Amino acid sequence: MTVLDVVVIGGGQAGLAAGYHLRRRNLSFVVLDAEASPGGSWQHMWDSLHLFSPAEHSSLPGRLMPAQAGETYPDARHVVDYLGDYEKRYDLPVQHGTRVEAVRRDGGGLLVEADTGTWRAAAVISATGTWSRPFLPAAPGRADFAGRQLHTVRYRSPAEFAGQHVVVVGGGNSGAQIAADLALDGRARMTWVTQRPPRLLPDAIDGRALFDVATARRQALEAGLPDTGGVAALGDIVAVPPVRAARDAQLLDAKPMFDRLTTHGVRWPDGSAEDVDAVIWCTGFRPALSHLAPLNLRRERGRIPTEGTRAVHEPRLHLLGYGDWTGPASATLIGVGRPARDAVREIAALRQHGASPPQ
CATH class of the missing domain: 3.50.50.60 (FAD/NAD(P)-binding domain)
Structure with missing residues (x-):
């Protein structure tokens, strides 16, 4: 059994952003990723998919995404290459092909059980996203359709x-x-x-403007000002x-x-x-959180209450990249950097105040 400061679950864009900040804080950690290769859910997108934003506005912390030749908006394959390069550039300890099955309380820490082993950690960052939990509505006759x-x-x-x-x-x-x-x-x-x-949305609005709108909404809410409605108010x-x-x-x-x-x-x-x-x-997704079931954290509408990225009822757990409820724009490449930084800062503070990795 391996003992670490932090276990990150999920090696897509959110998990890599968390890894970047954990590396900068000199915390011991591992990133456990169910995918066999780098790239997260981007490696499963449809052929014609392109980003909403130019490369320079679609970057993780510390490393600008390079432009793609002949494309204003990079395609999914370019994103996969970028994430693989990012993982190598910062020497992030990602263990691919490792599926986490459960996270449990274990004395002063958390126990992470996967199909390849078990880890103990002072804190866990769950960054599994939503792609593996597609939502299908209960439409009348769906079971009868022969097509x-x-x-x-x-x-x-x-x-x-x-x-x-x-x-x-x-x-x-x-x-x-x-x-x-x-x-x-x-x-x-x-x-x-x-x-x-x-x-x-108006033709002139792309991911750059959307990030600015989401940031303005967050700043307004933090200042106690009226809710601007954010991106949803535009379209x-x-x-x-x-x-x-x-x-x-x-x-x-x-x-x-x-x-x-x-x-x-x-x-x-x-x-x-x-x-x-x-x-x-094309009916959306739900957060992939079954591995957290042993912690019994779900409340109203199946949501795990959070303050920022930290789970309210389990301060050693942070959720990252599932949507605005785990950080404004945290489900985007450019938006996940700030909540990842904040999550790691909180974990580092917890660690400094005596929460050592359990032995």
């Missing part, structure tokens, strides 16, 4: 749907981008459906170039949500029916 159903996580390219009628469900960024990908390709007939009319969908192109070509006319799925297609609220070959559910 193909897949979530965002399984979509790769329009080529696999050539000659088919595909319904894309979801009014967020993934839904809009996958709908645009299919529509611009033209080999499949695509119908986009959303619960409410989609709201595209739901970043108008990246493919989305703009599909919109301008009038290929992104979203329909209201269908009433139910039938054996061979969908039925609309007016009673009409339509044959469909496949449904792509």
Whole structure:
């Protein structure tokens, strides 16, 4: 059994940002990552996916992402390469192919049990993200539909749907981008459906502006000023170039949500029916937190209450990168640096005040 100051669970962008700050604090740590290779969830994205922001505005702490030749907005493969380089550059002790099964209290520390071994630590940073927990809604008739159903996580390219009628469900960024990908390709007939009319952000707004808006909201809340609403007040969908192109070509006319799925297609609220070959559910994710179940920290709506990144009912645990509830913009490349720094600073302070790694 290995004894350390900190165990980081998850080796994607949030786990690497935490590792960077742990290295700077000279704390002993390991990063346990279920993926077989570097890159986190980025290595599983669809083929056409690009970032919302230029490379220089999509960087982890300490290392600017280099520009990608011929691209204003880097693609997912470029991000994977960057994360792999980042891991090597800072000599971060990432153990790939290690799946954490449980975190338990163990005297003065926490016990981390994985399929490759057990670690004891004074503190744990959970940074497992959401990609491994896709959410599928309980839509009427979903179990009856004989066609193909897949979530965002399984979509790769329009080529696999050539000659088919595909319904894309979801009014967020993934839904809009996958709908645009299919529509611009033209080999499949695509119908986009959303619960409410989609709201595209102004064309000039990309990830740089979104980060500024999220930062302004955080500063306002910290100062006791009225909530600005943040990014949600502006819209739901970043108008990246493919989305703009599909919109301008009038290929992104979203329909209201269908009433139910039938054996061979969908039925609309007016009673009409339509044959469909496949449904792509771009319906979001839930935090991957099953490994924390032994700590019994979930409260209302299954959420673990936090103050900043620290779990309210277990101060030795920090949650990083799951969304604004674990740090403003902490689920983004550029936004995760600050909450990662704050989490490590709190852990270092805890360590200095006598919380030594349990023996």
